[in-house]
Amino acid sequence: MADDFKADDDFNPDDAHFSDEELEAALAGFEKEVAEQDAKAAGGTDAAAGQGANPDAEAPADPAANFDDELEGLIGNKAKVAVIITRLASAELLAAFCQLSDISAECLASREGAVAVLDNLNGDGPEAAAKDLTTVVAGMGVVLAVNRADKLEAHLYVQGKPGEEFVPPVLFGSTAPFVEDLMLGIATLDGLKAQGVTAVPSGKYDRESALQVIAKHTRSGRA
Secondary structure, three states: OHHHHOOOOOOOHHHHOOOHHHHHHHHHHHHHHHHHHHHHHHHHHHHHHHOOOOOOOOOOOOHHHHHHHHHHHHHOOEOOEEEEEOOOOOHHHHHHHHHHOOOOEEEEOOOOOOEEEEOOOEOOHHHHHHHHHHHHOOOOEEEEEEEEOOEEEEEEEEOOEEEEEEOHHHHHOOOOHHHHHHHOOOOOHHHHHHOOOOEEEHHHOOHHHHHHHHHHHHHHOOO
């Protein structure tokens, strides 16, 4: 960098002299360049405002992070998607159970039973979630379905232990249609929400409010 600013041995002070006309022309050119840059910046701001820019909106995703996630998914270190399928009639009840089990998930409502879309897809995170849920909620059986490196696996979990394995065609035949779409990458969680599927995040509740939800459903006999 210092070399870029080293004085020229042949420098002549007389060469640095500008006439009034040359100076005015240089300033005019500089002012024009600044004006053009300001116009471009203003145009970008107006475009964002026209699109309903939200100061709270999330920043664009980091391409490097997305690449890392894709790579982990391809080699199987991170599941592409994992869901816990239940026969619970209420998505909010499943979300409350997930909160008490320290599971981060979006719980989707369906006539066939509520489904928890798991947030932690790293390593054996999905298996740990199914184990914890069926340990905390003793007596409840769930099916954990995981897509790792485009390989689908589904197992029944009861009292914290994996059991019977289900082949995808049998599993999807008894679940909401969106389960298959999610597992195959045809649908996304955001897309399902946009279509009107009720989604309740487990993070909506703390321990006290989760217990209140469970108590409400237990009293009403809908659990």
